[in-house]
Amino acid sequence: MEQKSSIGLGLRTAAAVICALIVLFPVLWMVAMVFKPADVMFARPTVFFYTPTLANFAYVIEQGFVNNLITSLALGIFSTILVVIIGTPAAYSFARFELKAKEDLFLFILASRMAPPVCLVIPFYLIYAKVGLLDTFVGLSLAYMTFNLSFYVWVLRSFCRDLPVELEEAAILEGWSKAQVFRRIVFPLLRNGIVATSVLCFIFAWNEFLFAFMLGGDSVQPLPVAIPKLITAQGVRWGEVAVVGVVSLIPVLAVVVLLQRHIVRGLTMGAVKG
Amino acid sequence: MTAPLKSCKTAADGLQLLNVSKTFDQTEVLHDIDLTVAPGEVLALVGPSGAGKTTLCRIIAGLETPSSGQCYMNGTDMTAMPPGDRRVAMMFESYALYPHLSVGDNVRSPLLARAKGGLPPTAGQHIEQLLAVLEIAHLSDRLPSELSGGQKQRTALARALIQNPNALLLDEPISHLDAKLRHKLRGEIRQILNARPHPTIWSTPDGLEGLSVGDRIAVLIAGRIEQIGTPEDIWLRPASVKVARLFGDPPMNILPGELQDGQGRIDFHCRSMTMTLPPALAASAKAIKGRAAFLGLRPNGLTLHRGDDQSAIATTVYSIESFGKYAIVTLITPPGDLIKLKTADVQDLKLGDDVGVRYASDQLLLFDGTTGRAAYVYS
Numbered sequence: 198m199e200q201k202s203s204i205g206l207g208l209r210t211a212a213a214v215i216c217a218l219i220v221l222f223p224v225l226w227m228v229a230m231v232f233k234p235a236d237v238m239f240a241r242p243t244v245f246f247y248t249p250t251l252a253n254f255a256y257v258i259e260q261g262f263v264n265n266l267i268t269s270l271a272l273g274i275f276s277t278i279l280v281v282i283i284g285t286p287a288a289y290s291f292a293r294f295e296l297k298a299k300e301d302l303f304l305f306i307l308a309s310r311m312a313p314p315v316c317l318v319i320p321f322y323l324i325y326a327k328v329g330l331l332d333t334f335v336g337l338s339l340a341y342m343t344f345n346l347s348f349y350v351w352v353l354r355s356f357c358r359d360l361p362v363e364l365e366e367a368a369i370l371e372g373w374s375k376a377q378v379f380r381r382i383v384f385p386l387l388r389n390g391i392v393a394t395s396v397l398c399f400i401f402a403w404n405e406f407l408f409a410f411m412l413g414g415d416s417v418q419p420l421p422v423a424i425p426k427l428i429t430a431q432g433v434r435w436g437e438v439a440v441v442g443v444v445s446l447i448p449v450l451a452v453v454v455l456l457q458r459h460i461v462r463g464l465t466m467g468a469v470k471g
Numbered sequence: 472m473t474a475p476l477k478s479c480k481t482a483a484d485g486l487q488l489l490n491v492s493k494t495f496d497q498t499e500v501l502h503d504i505d506l507t508v509a510p511g512e513v514l515a516l517v518g519p520s521g522a523g524k525t526t527l528c529r530i531i532a533g534l535e536t537p538s539s540g541q542c543y544m545n546g547t548d549m550t551a552m553p554p555g556d557r558r559v560a561m562m563f564e565s566y567a568l569y570p571h572l573s574v575g576d577n578v579r580s581p582l583l584a585r586a587k588g589g590l591p592p593t594a595g596q597h598i599e600q601l602l603a604v605l606e607i608a609h610l611s612d613r614l615p616s617e618l619s620g621g622q623k624q625r626t627a628l629a630r631a632l633i634q635n636p637n638a639l640l641l642d643e644p645i646s647h648l649d650a651k652l653r654h655k656l657r658g659e660i661r662q663i664l665n666a667r668p669h670p671t672i673w674s675t676p677d678g679l680e681g682l683s684v685g686d687r688i689a690v691l692i693a694g695r696i697e698q699i700g701t702p703e704d705i706w707l708r709p710a711s712v713k714v715a716r717l718f719g720d721p722p723m724n725i726l727p728g729e730l731q732d733g734q735g736r737i738d739f740h741c742r743s744m745t746m747t748l749p750p751a752l753a754a755s756a757k758a759i760k761g762r763a764a765f766l767g768l769r770p771n772g773l774t775l776h777r778g779d780d781q782s783a784i785a786t787t788v789y790s791i792e793s794f795g796k797y798a799i800v801t802l803i804t805p806p807g808d809l810i811k812l813k814t815a816d817v818q819d820l821k822l823g824d825d826v827g828v829r830y831a832s833d834q835l836l837l838f839d840g841t842t843g844r845a846a847y848v849y850s
Contacts, residue, residue, distance in 0.1 A: 361565065361567065363563045363565055364567050364569060364570075366532075366534050366554075366563075366567070367563060367567040367569075367630075368569075368580070368584075369554050369555055370532055370533075370534070370554050370555065370557075370559065370560065370561055371555075371580055371581035371584040371585075371634070372555045372556075372558075372581065372584035372585045373580075373584045374555070377584075381580075382569060385571045386570065386571060
């Protein structure tokens with residue numbers, strides 16, 4: 198019996214490893230390309246042993262990709278902070294307060310996410326051109342914010358709804374003001390939900406290409422827009438593309454690892470009541 | 472005991488409700504509630520679930536506004552006062568402990584809310600003392616999720632008691648605990664409340680709990696106060712069939728029948744038996760003679776009788792629940808009425824035995840068959 202179950206465990210582990218390898222293979226391939234010199238990049242048969250080089254990194258830095266990285270980070274962080282600041286009270290209001298046509302308004306908010314982004318990029322462009330937001334950091338942040346806000350409000354409302362109203366009522370009876378109740382009771386209890394949802398918003402902003410391409414112009418270029426610069430007249434610089442790709446994975450991974458505790462709790466909060 | 476309450480409209484001290492009604496979406500949840508709770512008094516608010524107990528507490532706390540009527544606190548109209556200004560402490564049925572704060576911080580929270588410029592230096596000691604009295608001092612650093620049901624309940628109680636409130640509302644404070652703990656805490660909490668100067672409302676669906684903790688009982692059924700009185704009043708002289716059914720373990724046997732006018736006497740007749748009312752009861756039942764009526768038989772006012780007896784109700788043993796010291800025997804009459812009685816004498820009693828039931832004539836209760844109101848005046 199014991200032997201049987203250990204065989205079962207081995208089989209299951211093997212299956213999991215195979216699945217993980219299939220999913221991770223492109224990523225591993227990309228990581229392998231990072232240190233490869235150009236001459237063995239696509240050599241056939243595949244060269245497994247080569248002298249690692251930092252030339253790819255040097256070129257990427259020389260081309261100013263560090264600025265693009267900073268732009269990407271700043272855009273993601275700034276637009277996510279905006280979303281949290283505006284979206285948290287909005288989600289709370291939708292969950293708690295009596296509003297006229299509340300459900301209609303709420304559906305309207307979600308509807309703004311239903312249209313494919315490409316439908317909205319042209320109106321955005323025309324409006325931004327009029328008001329002078331084209332090619333500006335603030336303009337692009339606002340565009341990301343409008344996209345993420347609907348998603349954020351939609352998700353966070355259900356977190357708010359899961360909070361028992363009685364906690365807030367108990368605090369009100371104790372003599373706390375409404376603002377204090379929000380700060381002392383509601384916000385700490387929503388923290389996991391806020392973290393989990395805003396990480397998703399950050400990832401969206403981090404990966405976005407279309408709006409950044411259309412609205413950011415030459416002055417605001419996050420990483421996804423900058424990568425095509427590596428398609429040169431001499432050909433595609435694959436090693437450098439791999440470097441940018443790997444580096445752009447790091448912030449997202451770091452965010453997820455650092456905030457894992459909150460994210461897992463946040464994502465399972467509705468299902469498992471503590 | 473019940474009569475003067477409605478008239479004392481200017482009670483200066485304590486908590487007073489006048490003609491309070493509440494309607495949710497055209498459904499009347501509370502109807503014309505008049506209630507006074509004196510300082511230091513514990514009023515047990517007894518009613519089945521859905522009777523409006525929680526709504527009544529929420530109105531007093533200010534979490535709901537009454538559709539009509541007023542709430543007074545020590546003579547001041549607080550109907551429109553915001554909940555935070557009322558200084559009414561409420562213990563929620565769900566306890567509503569802040570899950571991210573430790574036991575100590577939960578209890579400290581109401582003090583912090585009202586402390587302008589920091590807690591007084593004695594506050595910490597005050598909290599420790601209260602936690603010690605409630606036997607949760609050692610749990611001060613734990614989170615609510617790490618507590619058992621009884622410990623959560625004590626924490627919620629501590630959070631309410633620390634406030635030194637104008638009134639204390641305990642909404643089903645011990646309903647969700649197991650029977651043993653309920654029994655223990657009932658006495659303990661009552662003991663603590665004895666030393667308290669504020670009016671207290673203790674709501675519960677359990678009639679016996681209400682009888683044991685309340686100085687007075689208010690029976691709330693379907694949004695109306697059916698009766699207010701001392702535990703003795705409620706127990707001995709329930710004002711209606713509904714009240715009679717709510718108290719007692721097991722609940723009182725209620726037989727529907729009608730009052731027939733005999734020669735110089737009144738007979739209660741139902742499908743299981745005919746019985747001549749004892750003179751005291753007959754005198755007060757005159758007003759409804761010839762009409763439908765309910766006869767109430769207390770389970771502990773009945774005795775089993777084996778053998779032939781004309782005055783006993785003929786029954787068959789239907790079930791026996793033994794509790795060691797006593798047993799609850801359910802009997803069935805030939806037409807199918809069930810009668811429960813509580814007795815210590817169940818030796819060699821078997822299911823299916825034919826037995827007679829005798830009743831003590833001073834333990835009978837009579838109710839009007841149409842209104843359900845009591846049709847007796849016992850001195």
